Amino acid sequence: ETWLQRVYDLALESGATLLLFKTANFICGEARTGDWLEGDRLYSSFDGETIAKCASMIEPIRESVGLTDEDIKRYCRYAQFTDVGSRYVNRLMYDFVEEVRSEAFDSGLVVGVFNDYSIESCDTTEDAI
Helix, strand or coil: CCCCHHHHHHHHHHHHCCCCCCCCCCCHHHHCCCHHHHHHHHHHHHCCCCCCHHHHHHHHHHHCCCCCCHHHHHHHHHHCCCHHHHHHHHHHHHHHHHHHHHHHHHHHCCEECCCCCHHHHHHCCCCCC
């Protein structure tokens, strides 16, 4: 069960009539500096060494939180504070909303996405996020 599903279920249970998910922010990698710029470049390109280092840092908690190899791979590729990660989360959100939209409507709940990602750009940020 995803957090999207939990929020959706809560909206249905509470009798809400509108559930609006907000997209993750656009992240301007080119506006970053120093270590942030380098980290953004490495994670966004799925640099093998960087992804492997990330995975090795997660390994100690793997069993206690029930992570699979695929969970760790996904985390190290997409759960980083990069635009690649932001777009990934947004795609999951859009897919989920599309999946539940008709069922929700039949229950009296309108489900949508507020896409503020699309109105953001490197010109709209001073701190890259």
